[in-house]
Amino acid sequence: MHAIVLGAGVTGVTTAWYLRQAGFEVTVIDRQPAAGLETSYANGGQISVSHAEPWANPGAPLKVLKWLMKEDAPLLFRLRADPAQWRWGLQFLRECTPGRTAHNIRNIVNLGLYSREQLQRLRAATGIAYDQRQQGILHFYTSEQEYAAAQEPARIMREQGCELDMKTPEECVAIEPALAQCRAQIVGGSMTPSDESGDAHRFTQALAALAEQAGVKFRYQTRVLGCEREGQDLARVIVADANGEIERLTADRFVLCLGSFSRGLARELGVSLNIYPAKGYSMTLPVISPAHSYQVSLTDDEYKLVFSRLGDRLRVAGTAELNGYDSTLNLRRCEALLRRTRELFPQMVAPEGQPSGAQYWTGLRPATPSNLPYIGASRVGRLFLNTGHGTLGWTHSCGSAAALADLICGRRPELDYAFCGPELGAWAGRAQAAT
Structure with a gap:
C-alpha cells in the first residue's frame, strides 16, 4: 500500500x-x-513529558488578561478580526475548567511517556545522533504563587506515571550548579530525571x-x-x-x-x-563560559522559557504570540529572551553592551485550545x-x-x-x- x-x-x-x-x-x-x-528548525529542544500542564488551565484567563497587549508577555493574544482566532479563544476558555485541565494533562502525559519510549527504541535501533542529553529536565520557580499552583498538576502527572519530584532551592542548585547565579530568586523546583533534550532539527x-x-x-x-x-x-x-x-x-x-x-x-x-498558529521564539547562544553554563535542560515556569544545551550551543526558547500567520521577528520579544537569560545567568552571557552572539528565530507552532x-x-x-x-x-x-x-x-x-x-x-x- x-x-x-x-x-x-x-x-x-x-x-x-x-x-x-x-x-x-x-x-x-x-x-x-x-x-x-x-x-x-530551532525549537526549545526538550523531550519533556513533565511539560504537561496545558496553557488552558484555571489560572490562565486572568493571566491572559494581564498580559493582553504586553509585548513581552509569555502568552500574547493580538486580537484580530479573525473568526478562527475567536473560535480558538472561546474553546480555550472552555478548556480552562479544573475537570478539562485534568483530562488534558492525563492525555498529554500518556502520549509523552509513550513517545519518549518510542524515541529511545528508535535511537537504540538506529544509533541516530542529535546532540541528545539524558540528564532530565529541571523546572524552577521564581514565584511562590506559581510554585503553589504547580502542586496539583504535578500530582496528576505522578498519578499517570510521570516521575516528577518537587525540589528545594538548594536541591535545584545541586542538580544544576549554573542556577547558583540566580539562587536568591528560586523558591522551589521539580525534577523529571527521565526527560531528555536534543536538537529537533x-x-x-x-x-x-x-x-x-x-x-x-x-x-x-x-x-x-x-x-x-x-x-x-x-x-x-x-x-x-x-x-x-x-x-x-x-x-x-x-x-x-x-x-x-x-x-x-x-x-x-x-x-x-x-488549530491556530502560536508564534514561538528561540535564541541560540554560543558557550562562552563553560563553568557558568547549564548542562541540565531547564524550564523557567514563571516566564515559560526552556533552556537546553545542544553541544557547544545554548538554546533558549518560549513565549507564544497568537497573531495569525505573521512570521516576522518581533525585536521586543527577542530582547525579552536575552534580558531574562541575563537576569538568571549573568556570568553565562556577554554583558549588556557587548555582542552576545545571539541568533534569533521564530516559528508557527500548530496549537489546539486543549x-x-x-x-x-x-x-x-x-x-x-x-x-x-x-x-x-x-x-x-x-x-x-x-x-x-x-x-x-x-x-x-x-x-x-x-x-x-x-x-x-x-x-x-x-x-x-x-x-
Whole structure:
C-alpha cells in the first residue's frame, strides 16, 4: 500500500519512518528544500513529558488578561478580526475548567511517556545522533504563587506515571550548579530525571536520511495546491514542483502533517480542525563560559522559557504570540529572551553592551485550545491526521507517528489517548477489510 505524508517537519518525517517500518510505500511532500526547516528548525529542544500542564488551565484567563497587549508577555493574544482566532479563544476558555485541565494533562502525559519510549527504541535501533542529553529536565520557580499552583498538576502527572519530584532551592542548585547565579530568586523546583533534550532539527534531518535509505521518497520544493475527492474518500492531492509543473498524486492513505497550515487544507475537504498558529521564539547562544553554563535542560515556569544545551550551543526558547500567520521577528520579544537569560545567568552571557552572539528565530507552532494534537482518522476516507502538537511536537513526534501507524494498519495503539476519528475497534475492522 502507498501512503502520502504531507509535511516534512519532525511529525511528518517520523510518520513516514513508522509507516515505512510497517511495510508501506511512502512519499513525503514538502515545500521546503529539505526536512525540518520550519517549526522543527530551532525549537526549545526538550523531550519533556513533565511539560504537561496545558496553557488552558484555571489560572490562565486572568493571566491572559494581564498580559493582553504586553509585548513581552509569555502568552500574547493580538486580537484580530479573525473568526478562527475567536473560535480558538472561546474553546480555550472552555478548556480552562479544573475537570478539562485534568483530562488534558492525563492525555498529554500518556502520549509523552509513550513517545519518549518510542524515541529511545528508535535511537537504540538506529544509533541516530542529535546532540541528545539524558540528564532530565529541571523546572524552577521564581514565584511562590506559581510554585503553589504547580502542586496539583504535578500530582496528576505522578498519578499517570510521570516521575516528577518537587525540589528545594538548594536541591535545584545541586542538580544544576549554573542556577547558583540566580539562587536568591528560586523558591522551589521539580525534577523529571527521565526527560531528555536534543536538537529537533538535527534529528529530523538525520531520520529523513535514514528513511530515504529505507525507501521513503521525499519530494521537496513541492507545494500542495489542493485535493480531489471521490465520494467520501480523498482520491488525489494536487501538487506543483519547483518548476511549476502540476501533478495529481494518488495513494491508498494520506496523512496530514502540515502543522499550522493543516487547518486550511482540511477545511477544503470539509474537516474542521481548531488549530491556530502560536508564534514561538528561540535564541541560540554560543558557550562562552563553560563553568557558568547549564548542562541540565531547564524550564523557567514563571516566564515559560526552556533552556537546553545542544553541544557547544545554548538554546533558549518560549513565549507564544497568537497573531495569525505573521512570521516576522518581533525585536521586543527577542530582547525579552536575552534580558531574562541575563537576569538568571549573568556570568553565562556577554554583558549588556557587548555582542552576545545571539541568533534569533521564530516559528508557527500548530496549537489546539486543549494542547491535545489531532491523531487518527478523519471524517474523509483515506485521510488521517497527525497535527496540532503546539509546543510539544518534538516531545510527541515518535509516539504520535507510531500510534498513527498502528491505527492505519488496523492495530490498536499501545497507549490510552483521546484519538480522533472512529472508535478503534470499528476502525480496525474496516482497515483490515480494506487490506
